[in-house]
Amino acid sequence: MRLNQLxxxxxxxxxxxxxDFKDGVNLIVGENAQGKTTLLEAIYFLSTAKSHRTYLDDxxxxxxxxxxxxxxxxxxxxxxxxxxxxxxxxxxxxxxVSNELNGKKRFKLNGTLQKxxxxxxxxxxxxxxxxxxxxxxxxxxxxxRRFVDRLISQISAAYLHHLQNYQFAxxxxxxxxxxxxxxxxxxxxxxxxxxLLVADGIALIQARAKVLAQLKVHTQAKHxxxxxxxxxxxxxxxxxxxxxxxxxxxxxxxxxxxxxQSSRHFDIRRGxxxxxxxxxxxxxxxxxxxxxxxxxxxxxxxxxxxxxxTIALALKLGELELLREETEETPVVLLDDVFSELDEARSAFxxxxxxxxxxxxxxxxxxxxxxxxxxxxxxxxxxxDGKVR
Ligand SMILES: Nc1ncnc2c1ncn2[C@@H]1O[C@H](COP(=O)(O)OP(=O)(O)OP(=O)(O)O)[C@@H](O)[C@H]1O
Ligand SMILES: [Mg+2]
Numbered sequence: 001m002r003l004n005q006l007x008x009x010x011x012x013x014x015x016x017x018x019x020d021f022k023d024g025v026n027l028i029v030g031e032n033a034q035g036k037t038t039l040l041e042a043i044y045f046l047s048t049a050k051s052h053r054t055y056l057d058d059x060x061x062x063x064x065x066x067x068x069x070x071x072x073x074x075x076x077x078x079x080x081x082x083x084x085x086x087x088x089x090x091x092x093x094x095x096x097v098s099n100e101l102n103g104k105k106r107f108k109l110n111g112t113l114q115k116x117x118x119x120x121x122x123x124x125x126x127x128x129x130x131x132x133x134x135x136x137x138x139x140x141x142x143x144x145r146r147f148v149d150r151l152i153s154q155i156s157a158a159y160l161h162h163l164q165n166y167q168f169a170x171x172x173x174x175x176x177x178x179x180x181x182x183x184x185x186x187x188x189x190x191x192x193x194x195x196l197l198v199a200d201g202i203a204l205i206q207a208r209a210k211v212l213a214q215l216k217v218h219t220q221a222k223h224x225x226x227x228x229x230x231x232x233x234x235x236x237x238x239x240x241x242x243x244x245x246x247x248x249x250x251x252x253x254x255x256x257x258x259x260x261q262s263s264r265h266f267d268i269r270r271g272x273x274x275x276x277x278x279x280x281x282x283x284x285x286x287x288x289x290x291x292x293x294x295x296x297x298x299x300x301x302x303x304x305x306x307x308x309x310t311i312a313l314a315l316k317l318g319e320l321e322l323l324r325e326e327t328e329e330t331p332v333v334l335l336d337d338v339f340s341e342l343d344e345a346r347s348a349f350x351x352x353x354x355x356x357x358x359x360x361x362x363x364x365x366x367x368x369x370x371x372x373x374x375x376x377x378x379x380x381x382x383x384x385d386g387k388v389r
Pocket of ligand 2 (some may be wrong): 183
C-alpha cells in the first residue's frame with residue numbers, strides 16, 4: 001500500500017492540514033519543534049491505532065481543543081504512474097480515526113465504522129524507526145514484548161485475538177487474586193481463569209517462538225550488512241516458562257497449568273500473576289572484537305550507543321523483511337531522525353537499502369542538503385509551525 005494523502009485536524013500542533021505524498025522517498029524537512037515527528041506519528045497512528053511515543057491518546061489532541069481527526073487515503077503499490085492512477089480509481093482505501101477528549105476512538109474503513117481492533121490492524125503496515133526504537137535494546141522486557149506483539153498482530157489476526165483474550169483473562173485473574181486476599185473469595189474460582197490463560201497463552205508462546213526464529217535470521221543478515229560483517233548479533237526468545245519454545249503444545253499445557261498452580265499462594269500475596277507469556281522477553285547478544293579479543297556480551301548493558309542503535313535498526317529492518325515475506329506487501333517505512341548517530345558506512349548501507357527496497361519511505365531531517373544527493377529522486381516537504389509546503 002502507498003499513502004497517497006494524509007489529513008490532520010487538531011492533531012498536536014496541526015490545525016487543519018492536507019498533504020499529497022508520492023511514491024519513493026518523501027523527505028520531511030524543518031527546524032526543531034515544527035511538526036516533523038508529528039507527521040510520522042499520524043501515519044503510524046492510522047496503521048496501529050496507537051502513538052509511538054505516548055499511551056495517552058488525549059495528549060495528541062491539540063492544546064485547548066476537544067478532539068482530533070486523521071484520514072489517510074491509500075492505493076495499491078503498483079509501479080507506473082498511469083497503472084497506479086487507474087487502480088487507485090477502483091481500489092482507493094480510506095482510513096479515518098477520530099478521538100474525543102475523555103471519549104472513545106472511532107475507526108472508519110472506507111466510510112464504515114469498525115467495531116474491532118482486529119479488523120483494523122494489518123490493513124496497511126508500517127515500520128517505524130525512531131529514537132524511541134532504542135528501547136528495543138535498552139528498555140524493559142515490556143518494550144520488546146510490545147514490539148513482538150505488534151509485529152505478529154500485523155501478520156495474524158488470530159494472534160491479536162489470542163492476545164486480547166489473554167490480556168482480558170489476566171486482568172480478571174489479577175482482580176480475583178486481590179479479592180481472595182482482601183475478601184476471602186474462594187481460591188477454586190481461579191481454575192476457570194487458569195484454563196483461559198493456558199489456552200490463549202500457549203498460542204502466544206508458539207507464535208512468538210516461530211516468528212522470533214524468522215526475525216532472528218532477517219535481523220542477523222541486516223546487522224551483518226550494517227556492520228560490514230565485523231559484528232555478530234544473536235537473538236533468542238526467552239519465554240518465562242522454561243523451554244516452552246521447544247516443547248510440544250500438550251507438554252506446555254501441562255507445564256503452564258502446573259506453574260500457575262504452584263505459584264498460586266505467591267500470586268495471592270502479591271495480587272498479580274507471576275507466570276505466563278505476559279512476562280516473556282528476548283535476549284540480544286553481541287559478538288564483537290575489541291583489542292584483538294572476541295567477546296560476547298548482552299547488548300543492553302555492554303553495547304556502545306552506536307552499537308545499540310545499529311541493533312535497533314537491524315531489528316526494524318528485520319521486521320520489514322518479515323512483513324514483506326509474510327504479507328507479500330512492502331510496508332510503508334518511517335524513519336525519524338535516523339542518521340543522527342550512525343557513522344558514514346552504516347548510513348551508506350541504509351541509503352543503498354532504501355534505494356533497492358522500492359518502498360514508500362518518509363524521512364525526517366532538520367537539514368535538506370545532507371540528503372538530496374544520496375537519495376536521488378525524492379520529494380521534499382518543508383514543515384513550519386504545523387504547516388507543510
Ligand atoms: N497536543 C499538542 N498540541 C499542540 N502542540 C503540541 C501538542 N503536542 C506537542 N505539541 C508541539 O508540537 C510541536 C511539534 O512537535 P514534533 O515532535 O512534531 O516536532 P519536530 O519537528 O519533530 O521537532 P524535532 O526536530 O525537535 O524532533 C512541538 O512544538 C510540540 O511542543
Ligand atoms: Mg522530531
